[in-house]
Structures are given as structure tokens and as C-alpha cells.
């Protein structure tokens with residue numbers, strides 16, 4: 001009687017243990033296999049007074065970790081609205097946006113801020129640097145809430161400036177830097193938190209041809225050498241040509257989506 005009970009007990013534990021194992025396995029596999037970005041029938045509707053603007057109209061899109069994507073489309077087509085949503089600055093009116101498997105639509109403002117600070121770097125057309133503040137302090141800003149020492153913050157900001165070729169310019173103010181250099185400070189600021197996703201909304205829109213090329217070369221290297229996922233909005237065909245995938249948006253919907261370069265393989269063949 002007692003031994004039967006023991007056997008039954010042991011069997012029960014085996015069943016419980018194996019289902020826990022199976023659940024853990026499936027849950028972690030789901031996380032491992034989730035795309036970086038999944039948009040499913042996403043709508044964004046702005047209401048201004050009595051007028052309703054449908055900026056995104058049932059847009060669906062998947063982007064994997066490590067991609068370099070250019071988003072093109074005429075003015076007013078919804079590019080910035082899409083970027084703001086992908087960057088967790090805004091949430092969809094309807095539909096699903098999952099970032100790393102997490103449903104962004106259900107998050108509260110402080111959770112969105114946490115995701116932005118941990119996972120996403122932003123670069124804008126107008127640089128958005130703080131005036132009368134050194135390059136180093138500008139690059140250091142996102143580390144302010146990280147709970148690390150000031151010394152460590154400065155070291156990380158200096159390293160980020162080094163990665164964009166601004167070593168020696170740490171103490172320069174924005175007014176003492178060219179447009180291209182200011183945009184590089186903005187990229188350093190975006191990189192300083194080690195984001196997995198870099199969003200750039202017309203980063204070369206205010207730059208001359210030579211500075212645009214330098215900025216694009218930096219973004220290209222970050223994607224190629226460090227595997228950072230980059231999504232870039234641009235009007236210019238030669239800027240979009242740096243990316244490996246080109247998505248055209250029209251009236252809040254995807255007009256075309258094509259791979260323009262082979263995806264980088266994880267084990268390049270030496271030749």
C-alpha cells in the first residue's frame with residue numbers, strides 16, 4: 001500500500017516536472033524565435049478637432065535582428081508616424097506591434113520609457129543636441145538614469161564619441177562643430193546605451209553630400225560590424241542604397257518591400 005502510494009507520488013512528480021520543463025522550453029524557444037519587430041494590421045489615427053487623419057492604415061511588417069532597412073515615401077505618407085511607433089514614442093490606435101515579442105500597445109508610459117532607454121537609439125534630421133553643452137555631456141545624457149558613477153558615464157560617452165570618429169572633440173560645443181560632426185554626436189548619444197535597434201528619421205536631411213556619405217558609412221559599419229539593426233527614413237535614393245532592404249510607404253500602407261542586397265551571413269567565407 002505504502003509502496004504503491006510512493007510510486008504514484010513519484011509518477012505525479014515526474015509528470016509535473018516534465019510539463020514544467022516543456023513549458024520552459026517552449027517559452028524560451030518562442031522568445032528566441034521572435035522577430036525583432038512585428039507589426040500586424042497597425043492603424044494610427046490622429047484626431048484634430050473634427051478631422052480624423054489615418055496616418056497608418058492596416059500596415060503589416062516584420063523586421064529581423066541585424067537588418068538594415070530604408071523606408072521611403074513622399075511627404076505625409078506616414079514614415080515618421082511609423083518610426084515613432086517602432087521607437088515606442090507612440091502606440092498604435094489599432095492592431096499589434098511586438099518588439100522582441102513584447103506587445104507594445106499594452107505598455108504604460110514608464111514601461112515605454114524603459115524600453116526606449118534600454119533597447120532603442122534615435123537619430124533625427126535636426127540633430128536635437130542640447131546647446132551650450134559639450135559633445136561629451138550630450139553623448140552622456142541617456143546614461144543619466146542608469147545608476148552608474150559619473151566617471152563611468154563619462155568613460156562610456158567618450159568611447160561612443162570615439163566610435164563615430166570624434167575623439168579629441170569631447171569638449172566642443174555644438175556651435176563649434178559642423179553639421180556632420182553634430183550628427184555624429186547625436187549618433188554617439190544614440191549608441192551610448194548599447195541599443196539593439198537604431199532608428200534614424202532623415203539623418204542626412206540637413207547635411208551636404210560629403211557629410212551624408214560619412215554619416216551613412218558610420219551607420220553601415222555599425223550594422224555590418226556590430227550587428228545593430230538600423231531602420232532609416234530617407235528621401236534620397238543614394239542614401240537608401242546603403243540599406244539592404246527598401247520599403248516604400250504610401251498613404252499609410254506598404255507600397256513595396258524588397259531586398260536590395262543579400263543578407264549578411266553569420267559566417268562569412270574567407271576568400
Ligand code: ADP
Nearest residue numbers: 046048053055074075076077078079080081082
Ligand atoms: P511623413 O513622415 O511621411 O512625412 P507623417 O508620419 O509625419 O508623414 O504624417 C502622416 C500623416 O499624419 C500626415 O497627413 C500628417 O499630417 C498626419 N500627422 C502626423 N502627425 C500628426 C499629429 N501629431 N496630429 C495630427 N496629424 C498628424
Ligand code: MG
Nearest residue numbers: 079080081201
Ligand atoms: Mg517625416
